[in-house]
Amino acid sequence: MPSMQPIAAPLPFTVKSKLSVDRVSMVFERDGKRTEVLNNINLEVGDGEFVCLLGPSGCGKTTLLNAMAGFLSPTSGEITVDGEPVRKPDPRRVFVFQERGVFPWLTVEGNIGFGLSKLTKAEREQRIAHYVKMVGLQGFERTYPQELSGGMKQRLEVARALAVNPDMLLLDEPFGALDSITRLVMRGELLRIWEAERKTIIFVTHDIDEAVQLADRVVVMSARPASIRQIVNIDIAHPRDISAPRYLELRDGIFQQIGLAHKV
Amino acid sequence: MNALSQPAKWERFFWPVVATGLLLALWYYSVRWTGTKVFPSPREVEKGLAELLRHHVLWKDIIDSLRRVAVGFGLAVLVGIPLGLTLGWYPAANQVVNPTMQILRPISPIAWIPVAIIFFGVGDNAAIFLIFLGAFFPIVVACINGVANVPSVYRRAGRNFGLTPPQLLGRVLFPAALPQILVGLRIALGIAWLVVVAAEMIAVDSGLGFLVIDSRNSGKRYDLVVAAILLIGAIGLILDVAFRRLETLRSVRWGFRHES
Numbered sequence: 224m225p226s227m228q229p230i231a232a233p234l235p236f237t238v239k240s241k242l243s244v245d246r247v248s249m250v251f252e253r254d255g256k257r258t259e260v261l262n263n264i265n266l267e268v269g270d271g272e273f274v275c276l277l278g279p280s281g282c283g284k285t286t287l288l289n290a291m292a293g294f295l296s297p298t299s300g301e302i303t304v305d306g307e308p309v310r311k312p313d314p315r316r317v318f319v320f321q322e323r324g325v326f327p328w329l330t331v332e333g334n335i336g337f338g339l340s341k342l343t344k345a346e347r348e349q350r351i352a353h354y355v356k357m358v359g360l361q362g363f364e365r366t367y368p369q370e371l372s373g374g375m376k377q378r379l380e381v382a383r384a385l386a387v388n389p390d391m392l393l394l395d396e397p398f399g400a401l402d403s404i405t406r407l408v409m410r411g412e413l414l415r416i417w418e419a420e421r422k423t424i425i426f427v428t429h430d431i432d433e434a435v436q437l438a439d440r441v442v443v444m445s446a447r448p449a450s451i452r453q454i455v456n457i458d459i460a461h462p463r464d465i466s467a468p469r470y471l472e473l474r475d476g477i478f479q480q481i482g483l484a485h486k487v
Numbered sequence: 488m489n490a491l492s493q494p495a496k497w498e499r500f501f502w503p504v505v506a507t508g509l510l511l512a513l514w515y516y517s518v519r520w521t522g523t524k525v526f527p528s529p530r531e532v533e534k535g536l537a538e539l540l541r542h543h544v545l546w547k548d549i550i551d552s553l554r555r556v557a558v559g560f561g562l563a564v565l566v567g568i569p570l571g572l573t574l575g576w577y578p579a580a581n582q583v584v585n586p587t588m589q590i591l592r593p594i595s596p597i598a599w600i601p602v603a604i605i606f607f608g609v610g611d612n613a614a615i616f617l618i619f620l621g622a623f624f625p626i627v628v629a630c631i632n633g634v635a636n637v638p639s640v641y642r643r644a645g646r647n648f649g650l651t652p653p654q655l656l657g658r659v660l661f662p663a664a665l666p667q668i669l670v671g672l673r674i675a676l677g678i679a680w681l682v683v684v685a686a687e688m689i690a691v692d693s694g695l696g697f698l699v700i701d702s703r704n705s706g707k708r709y710d711l712v713v714a715a716i717l718l719i720g721a722i723g724l725i726l727d728v729a730f731r732r733l734e735t736l737r738s739v740r741w742g743f744r745h746e747s
Binding site (some may be wrong): 273292294312314315317320323324326327328337338367368369387455477 | 580648662
């Protein structure tokens with residue numbers, strides 16, 4: 224397929240590099256058993272870019288995301304953000320879990336304001352109000368997560384992450400637990416927020432359609448030990464027509480790449 | 488009444504009242520039919536209770552018992568929660584302390600009575616020490632387990648927002664463990680109420696436990712014994728119901744199952 228690019232497609236010259244993954248490998252040892260999870264991953268992500276890590280379940284893409292966030296350190300190789308090596312978690316790059324990550328003991332306001340304790344009260348309130356509005360949770364400021372729907376909890380978690388004004392969002396299958404309609408709505412919301420805030424987004428998913436709908440580039444990963452099979456540029460402007468020939472062509476290319484027959 | 492349907496409001500009060508009435512009747516007729524001279528009938532117990540109230544000793548006994556529980560339980564909370572949180576936070580420290588604690592934990596506080604008397608003499612402090620012992624271990628264990636069971640996503644989210652370890656303990660681990668800690672506190676309060684009665688029978692000369700044993704010793708007043716016993720039950724129930732109200736606080740309600 225001519226549109227597919229070789230492994231490790233270079234960034235366009237105009238984009239500044241934000242995140243760089245350099246020859247990263249990861250080996251876990253448990254009960255004397257060695258499990259190789261990541262195998263020589265090389266990746267450059269540009270500032271403000273939306274990149275999807277796509278691969279089969281259990282392939283190690285979440286491990287890679289955890290290493291980018293600083294929760295895990297690679298066995299070998301290095302991850303740098305703005306040229307600085309990643310050693311520990313940092314509010315400049317916020318990890319978004321599936322909806323389970325919101326704090327059930329805090330209200331919507333309390334969750335969004337969680338990372339803002341260094342601000343003055345007035346600044347904090349203003350910031351909270353801004354993000355409550357951005358994710359459409361007006362009227363639920365004093366509500367506890369237990370009383371919110373799955374989609375609302377997910378939006379709350381994204382708002383909590385955005386409120387600390389990070390450069391980068393790391394999303395781990397954020398819509399995986401939602402029903403398919405809510406998931407579609409949430410994708411639109413995420414794109415709207417991304418276009419407004421222009422954060423760098425790394426988005427882990429095992430859903431091919433989701434990846435092709437959202438990303439500037441899709442990083443297709445192999446089964447474990449994960450390596451990068453291919454990086455696919457999605458050269459379609461947003462909003463994307465998901466029945467357009469170019470969309471289908473890119474999607475089918477990835478289907479083939481992953482080795483799935485296109486019939487059920 | 489369908490087993491699956493919610494009982495009607497009147498039924499929720501009616502049947503328990505019927506059951507209590509039947510038990511009282513059983514008690515009353517048992518006393519009558521056996522012709523016992525020692526064990527009192529419900530009517531005599533009621534008179535005994537009225538007599539205690541008239542002589543104003545009852546309030547003092549109730550207040551003394553509650554005061555001892557408040558101090559002993561309060562000390563157990565003050566020492567037990569920080570200790571339990573710390574041990575939950577540092578599993579290495581927990582491994583060092585755990586064997587000792589597991590040996591001390593199953594010992595009934597009653598067994599400590601002679602030791603308490605050596606340490607504190609006969610008096611309030613001995614009773615308070617025993618209550619403290621009884622309440623301390625359930626609180627510590629609840630805190631350790633509570634912290635250990637906090638889902639790792641919460642810890643990681645906290646670290647991601649740049650919290651220092653003390654902030655993480657205060658702002659994430661403690662509130663996340665709070666529902667489980669409250670369960671431990673409730674168990675501890677129940678034990679404290681059990682222990683105060685036993686301790687007062689031996690170590691002091693006031694309180695509801697003393698009232699029970701004193702009523703028996705000074706003239707075999709079993710009407711007063713049973714009155715005091717029922718009162719102990721009623722106050723224990725009130726304490727438990729009052730404590731359970733904490734579970735409905737908004738910031739911990741997520742950790743409990745409540746019929747909505």
